[in-house]
Structures are given as structure tokens and as C-alpha cells.
Amino acid sequence: MDANVMDAATLIMLAVGLAMDAFAVSITDGLCYENFHRKEALMTSGAFGLFQGLMPLIGYFCGRMFSDAIASIDHWIALILLGVIGLNMIKEAWQESHEPECVECSGKTLTLPTILMQAVATSIDALAVGISFAVIHVNIFTACLLICGITFGLSLIGAAAGKRFGSMVKEKARVLGGVILILIGLRIFVEHMFF
Template identity: 50%
Template sequence: MSLIELFLLAVGLSMDAFAISVCKGLSMQKLRVKHALIIGLYFGGFQALMPWIGYVLGIRFQGAIKAYDHWIAFILLGIIGFNMVKESLDKEAESCDASIDVKTMLMLAIATSIDALAVGVTFAFLDVQILPAISFIGCTTFIISVIGVKVGTVFGARYKSRAELTGGVILILIGLKILIEHLFF
């Protein structure tokens, strides 16, 4: 996986965290750097942790399903991407509060990083160097989440659905690229 592909994947995975960060920013009276950093650490940390867990699980089954790994990567990324696109088109407004207590942030961080768990499984099949990859994904998500809080405090909800739509399309395209490379090259 090239650096550009990893960057696009990291951005795609971070769009859910960005959307929640925007929502958190919307609910704040003013930007507090400490709160933005805490939100970024939760989301970035879990976006790094979950692919590692997925990788560890995937490596155990790699030998048994090596002939189908490209299909698995395509299907997992496609499902995740499709769900993100679907959520972005949902007109129902989501409510969000400014709370950054441990329980709230843990639940949000886990919920926004479940798709990264599936991506970690695909990393095992693609022989990706996991430590640099998860570090890159975690740092990218941290930065994007902090920016999301700022965007939320300044611009409002305009960018939330666009972020989810963009992230979903990126994940679908990466899954398609993996499938095409394995089938035709």
C-alpha cells in the first residue's frame, strides 16, 4: 500500500470522527483547545488501536483465506463506505452535546472506529506494515478531529454530511482498487 493510498484510507476512516468532532464543536460556546485535544486523542487513539486489533485477528486467518483476501477487503471496505454514504444522505438531524466525559468519549471513539477494525483485518491480507500504518491513521484522525472541533465552533453543521460522504466514497474506491489489482494484475 502506497503512502498516498494510506493517506486516503486514513482520511476516509477519520470522517466519522470528523463529523462527531464538528458536532462537539457545535455544542461548545467557544473553542477550548484542551477539549479539542482530548477529543482528538480519543478518536486518534481508537482509530490506531482498532486496526491493530483487526490485524492481529486477520493474521491468524490469513493462510486459510489467502485466495479470497482481495474479495474480503473489497466487501468490507465497500460495506463500510456504503454505510458512510448512506448516513451522509440521511436528513435526520443528530443531536450532540458538549460532554467529553470518559464514558461518552469512549462510546463515541469505539463507535467511530469499528470500521477501522475491519480495515485492520484487510491489512493482514495485504501484508501492510502495521505499526507505521496505524501510527499514520491515528495521527491523521487526531489532526482531523481537532480541526473538526474548530470547524464546528466556526461553521456549524454544513460540513458533517459532506465529510461522511467523502469518506465513504474514498473507502469504496480503495476497496475497488484492491479488487481490480488482485483480479487483473
């Protein structure tokens, strides 16, 4: 197998890793917003899934413009991008757990502009991953659909968890997502260098 081809299991793990930010925000939404019910859970999950699916596509086509020029260092690019994203997720989780903000949740209502801002903010990482997709042979449409579907599902689960368990699982989700992305970056690098 070509070391530059991402297998299905790795792609699923990558999608789960990317979805962890949306999952964590969904937990917060379920915890903090009084008007967060089934309709709002579906709206936020749909927005998160849509943006997480579109951003890699945008990154992919941007990356394709210069993929031939960087083919010899593509494994380094994937390692650096996924490593930085993963480390940033872990750092944010650590900061939130050690510097908790006093969030007053009562009376807050979730609005469409807030949902859209959250969807964009949680999907920026997926844009960078899309660039790495351009240099490692990935069926971009399958990848985007998978990322979209997994993000949607995990966001729904996060919304329900937020209603029940709140902040207990939010930081752990971000750490898990960060670790997954770092491991995938290392796997791509090792496969390209040694196989």
C-alpha cells in the same frame, strides 16, 4: 509491484477515509458542547486518534490467524469490507441530511465517558480495515501510526470547524470518507485481479 502491497498514497487516503467519522463527530462536539474549548478539543482528538490507531492493530492480529486460509479470496474480502463500511458512511450521512434531528445544544457539557464512547463508536470501522490489512501486505505499525496521526489532526480541524461552521460540513465529510473507502476497495480488487 505485488498487487497485494498497499502503497503509501493509498494508505494515506485510507487513513483520511477512516478519519472522516471522527472528523464529523468533532464538528458536532464543537457545535454542541458549551464546555468545548482547546482542552476538550485535544482530549477528543487524542482519544479518537488513539482508538483509530489501535483498532486496526487488533483487527490485523485477528485476521492474521486465518489469512493463509483466505489468501485466494483476500481481494474480495477487502472489497466487501471497505465497500460496506463506505456505503454505510454514505447512508448515515444521507439519513442525517434528510431526517435532521432537533438537537438542543445549549447547556450540554462534554464528559470523559462521552468522549470514550465516541472514540469507540468512530473506530469500529478501523477494526474491520485491520482485518483486510492482514491479507494485503501492509506494515501494520506504520499504518496504525499514520491512521492515528491523521485522525488526530482532522479531529482538531473538525473541532475548530464545528465552532465556526457547524453542521454544514458534517454530512459532506462522511460522504467523502465513504467514497474514499469504496474506491480503495475497488483499487485493491482490480490490482489483485488484473495485475
